[in-house]
Amino acid sequence: MRLSKIKLAGFKSFVDSTIISFPSNLVGVVGPNGCGKSNVIDAVRWVMGESSAKHLRGAAMLDVIFNGSGSRRPAESASIELIFEHVNLPQYPPDSEIAIKRQLTRDGQSHYFMNGVRCRRKDITDLFLGTGLGPRSYAIIEQGMISRLIEAKPDDLRVFLEEAA
Amino acid sequence: MRLSKIKLAGFKSFVDSTIISFPSNLVGVVGPNGCGKSNVIDAVRWVMGESSAKHLRGAAMLDVIFNGSGSRRPAESASIELIFEHVNLPQYPPDSEIAIKRQLTRDGQSHYFMNGVRCRRKDITDLFLGTGLGPRSYAIIEQGMISRLIEAKPDDLRVFLEEAA
Amino acid sequence: TKVRFQETLDSVNGSLVAMFPRLFGGGQAHLELVGDDLLKSGVAIIARPPGKRNSTIHLLSGGEKALTAIALVFAIFELNPAPFCMLDEVDAPLDDTNVGRFSALVKSMSGNVQFIFISHNKITMEIAEQLVGVTMQEAGVSRPVAVDLDKAVGMLN
Amino acid sequence: TKVRFQETLDSVNGSLVAMFPRLFGGGQAHLELVGDDLLKSGVAIIARPPGKRNSTIHLLSGGEKALTAIALVFAIFELNPAPFCMLDEVDAPLDDTNVGRFSALVKSMSGNVQFIFISHNKITMEIAEQLVGVTMQEAGVSRPVAVDLDKAVGMLN
Numbered sequence A, B: 001m002r003l004s005k006i007k008l009a010g011f012k013s014f015v016d017s018t019i020i021s022f023p024s025n026l027v028g029v030v031g032p033n034g035c036g037k038s039n040v041i042d043a044v045r046w047v048m049g050e051s052s053a054k055h056l057r058g059a060a061m062l063d064v065i066f067n068g069s070g071s072r073r074p075a076e077s078a079s080i081e082l083i084f085e086h087v088n089l090p091q092y093p094p095d096s097e098i099a100i101k102r103q104l105t106r107d108g109q110s111h112y113f114m115n116g117v118r119c120r121r122k123d124i125t126d127l128f129l130g131t132g133l134g135p136r137s138y139a140i141i142e143q144g145m146i147s148r149l150i151e152a153k154p155d156d157l158r159v160f161l162e163e164a165a
Numbered sequence C, D: 001t002k003v004r005f006q007e008t009l010d011s012v013n014g015s016l017v018a019m020f021p022r023l024f025g026g027g028q029a030h031l032e033l034v035g036d037d038l039l040k041s042g043v044a045i046i047a048r049p050p051g052k053r054n055s056t057i058h059l060l061s062g063g064e065k066a067l068t069a070i071a072l073v074f075a076i077f078e079l080n081p082a083p084f085c086m087l088d089e090v091d092a093p094l095d096d097t098n099v100g101r102f103s104a105l106v107k108s109m110s111g112n113v114q115f116i117f118i119s120h121n122k123i124t125m126e127i128a129e130q131l132v133g134v135t136m137q138e139a140g141v142s143r144p145v146a147v148d149l150d151k152a153v154g155m156l157n
């Protein structure tokens, strides 16, 4: 299983519908300060079920919806879709492709989709069970987390270990 | 008033008696990870009266004394001396030179010196009163402090502001 | 769950013992239980960079701490490899030698793990097979842009 | 002390309003009281990088946060200049453009303040009039060594 593309629309600073594809296993993301690199990582964690606004650097979940710029009006909704290829999970034929999507509108309604069909958040988290992936997975290291990990108290480090291994 | 040199002996990784001089107003300190750069900043804060081992990245104050390496035995004591030049303070003739020193031995005895004469910690902190300097001064930004400053809660930011301005 | 936690500790230690020297060019590290209650005690990292004495993580330098944390994360990864790994500027505190060892390790693990990494460091960018540039040519609006290494380095300016 | 704190807030704001655009090449920032009790309320930083909307500090990126914190520290410095300033890798999260603006500012302030700064970044090293190298040729033992810019860049490797 690998991540083949991410589709962003109205999510944080990605107001226009955008597709970023990842054809290889070594992808570098580069750009000046504040251009939106970490927002891509936030997008991946959000669609995998992240439910805390604080963990997405916002005060409320609506902070993930594009809130305007000098020349653009705020967006009505945010949506992220991840497309995986070479998926080998028991409930799917070998080497299939799966798309998971999450959408949030200004009225606070948040919906999840799997291959275009509405589903629950639990269906998404169940999909990743046992793969090591998830919104707070050790496989996604946010900016600044490395130094927080080291300064962590022994009890917190134990929790990190129990969740990860 | 400017810092003209620092003399280190037995302090953290600076086991041999060492003098670093600062002839200009733009001094860069460079070197690989773990070579001892931040230890120089710890040395300056320590001699100015820092009394918390935790703020010097240690568990106990004795952690500032060189505790051995592959080829060296632990040192018996640690001592740091700062030499200031062009000092213009009321209690000294104009443009004089001042040396402040702190020494710590393995038995926990810590002594302060001003121009070679034993003095109290309070004499050192009084010297810097009103200059903006001190062990926790905003003029000394430790590694990682910049990101801590920004993540600080509003109450903590207020305390920082009150102490600094 | 007592047995399970001891197993976790042992297997992570097994993997960390191999991973740490690959990143530091020597030395070793392991996890220790703080206290003797397997059910409740916390865990501490004991690390010894090459040529130095054993120390608790707090005496280490900024770069040594970051590299030790990376060794721990990659050690867990070897045990329980997720399909992809996203890294956000983990190489920022490292000097060029350590960035070199870090990026070489990422490259060698990319055989069976997909890495998506954000970095300002040219040495790390050089291992990428594909570079995705993100720009805000229109202020406040992010857009991806294809870049090659020379252009990426230019983007930093 | 109510009046004193209001004075402090006003003067820091006066200095921050000038300092922030020098570092960001535009935009503005100011401090706001959180609540209306001058004696007890906390303080928040409101920053607006050029071309963006006003936001609380938490929505900003890693580099924007660091640059904003530097602007605040330097604003306080202008009000109450200490004889020297020591900076430990404050430029680590910044891209080259922002490192350029930061080091230009340090250079311009060095007329009446002595700066001693630790950095891995070549652009920052270039403004130094003197470079002090620190090495551990003997493992575990730090020793200063005189370096020039080329050697310093080489030391990073």
Ligand SMILES: Nc1ncnc2c1ncn2[C@@H]1O[C@H](COP(=O)(O)OP(=O)(O)OP(=O)(O)O)[C@@H](O)[C@H]1O
Residues within 6 Å of the ligand: A011, A012, A013, A031, A032, A033, A034, A035, A036, A037, A038, A039, A040, A063, A064, A065, A066, A067, A068, A143, C140, D049, D052, D055, D059, D060, D061, D062, D063, D064, D093
């Ligand atoms: N809901 C939103 N609407 C519009 N813009 C947003 C929203 N949320 C965040 N942003 C913008 O995104 C920017 C931060 O982007 P991000 O953290 O991805 O930067 P970065 O590329 O990681 O930069 P750095 O290199 O400094 O870490 C901020 O400037 C912020 O204004």
Ligand SMILES: Nc1ncnc2c1ncn2[C@@H]1O[C@H](COP(=O)(O)OP(=O)(O)OP(=O)(O)O)[C@@H](O)[C@H]1O
Residues within 6 Å of the ligand: B011, B012, B013, B031, B032, B033, B034, B035, B036, B037, B038, B039, B040, B063, B064, B065, B066, B067, B068, B143, C049, C052, C055, C059, C060, C061, C062, C063, C064, C093, D140
């Ligand atoms: N009491 C002590 N005795 C011997 N060595 C010590 C002592 N205290 C700290 N050290 C050593 O000093 C080193 C840390 O030095 P320092 O933090 O100054 O590195 P640095 O040059 O700032 O590196 P970085 O670039 O990674 O921030 C550690 O490796 C530690 O082992």
Ligand SMILES: [Mg+2]
Residues within 6 Å of the ligand: A037, A038, A143, C088, D061, D062, D063
């Ligand atoms: Mg970022």
Ligand SMILES: [Mg+2]
Residues within 6 Å of the ligand: B037, B038, B143, C061, C062, C063, D088
């Ligand atoms: Mg350091």
